[in-house]
Amino acid sequence: MSFQAYLDNIQAKTGKSPEDLRAMGTDKGFLVQGRIAEGVKATQITDWLKAELGLGHGHAMAVYALFKGKKA
Structure with a gap:
């Protein structure tokens, strides 16, 4: 599955x-000025996405990659 397919x-x-x-990540304090805040780990973000949005691990990691700067 392509990165864009994950996002879709x-x-x-x-x-x-x-x-x-991205806005949700900023509100949660995971992103600062569009970048992952210092000290924030991938597991914190993926655990949040799984709990709040019901995403699976692969989809949560795609959002983490989006936060890290991967382009669609």
């Missing part, structure tokens, strides 16, 4: 666009 599936499941996810 996440949006279909949650109704959240990549921009929405």
Whole structure:
């Protein structure tokens, strides 16, 4: 599955666009000025996405990659 397919599936499941996810990550304190905040670990982000949005591990990791700067 391509990175874009992961993002498309996440949006279909949650109704959240990549921009929405970034805004949520900022509100949660995981992102500062569009970058992952110092000291934040991948597990913190993936655990949050699994609990709050019901994502599986692969999809949560795709959001983490988005946060790290991977482009669609």
